[in-house]
Amino acid sequence: MISKADITGIVLAGGQSRRMGFNKAEASLNGESMLTRMIEKLSALTPNLLLSTGSSTYPNIHWPQIPDEYINCGPLGGIYSAIKASTTPLNIVVSCDMPLISSSLLLQLVGQAMENDAMITVPVDADNQLQLLCAVYHKNILPLIEKQIKQKSLKLKMMASLASVNKVHINIHHPLYSPHTFTNVNTPGTLKTMRELWQKDR
Known part of the structure; x- marks a missing residue:
């Protein structure tokens, strides 16, 4: 029986943020950075937490920060390096720029991953797209990623086509569905929208 101690939370925070113009992990959302808010969500799920930081560093964050072993490999490189550093069989990987992902949905993904042997447990959105930057990965996937x-x-989709995948459909009929759940904050305009939605939801 897998417990929460057998899961590591991994926050992807090493993107280059070209369209944002500054490191989006540090973008403020109601007084806290998106990175800090995602850390809070994952640390509520598990005592094990890692930050995939690429070539970035966050001096004020005290969780372990894992640089990319293979540089310039995008999210795949960050996922690989962080899962390699993890000491647990399951790893819930979430990009820091999905501020409206709910803790309830993350908990459901973890629960689903505990009940199957798939290499990836991944939500599928209302447009039938795999959300691989918000998924649970088994450590056994490391050789495939490398x-x-x-x-x-x-490409993350190539990885998913080669691995065993457990899909969790988050369509409009799902109780945790929201049209903005998987929205990535990549531009100042999207950040402004997320700030407005954040205030409206509270």
Whole structure:
């Protein structure tokens, strides 16, 4: 029986944020950075937490920060390095720029992952898209990811096509559905919208 102690929360916070113009992990949402808010959500699920930081550093964050072992490999490189550093079989990986993802949904993903042997437990949104930057990965997937990286095949969808996948459909009929759940904050305009939605939801 897998317990919460067998899960590591991994926050992806190493993106280059070209469209934002500054490190979006540090973008403020109601007085706290998106990174800090995601750390709070994951630390409520598990005592084990890692930050995938790429080439960035966060001096004021005291959780372990994992740089990319393979540079310039996008999210796949960050996922690989953090899961390699993890000491648990299951790892819930969430990008820091999904501020409206709910703790309830993250908890449901963890629960689903505990009940199956899939390498990836991933939500599928209302448009039938796999949300691989908000998914639970089994540590056994590491050799597959490393092989992809060495072959310069860096697309997350390719990884999902090669691994065993447990899909959790979050469509409009799901009790935790929200049209903005998986919205990524990549531009100042999206950040403004997320701030407005954050205030409206509270």
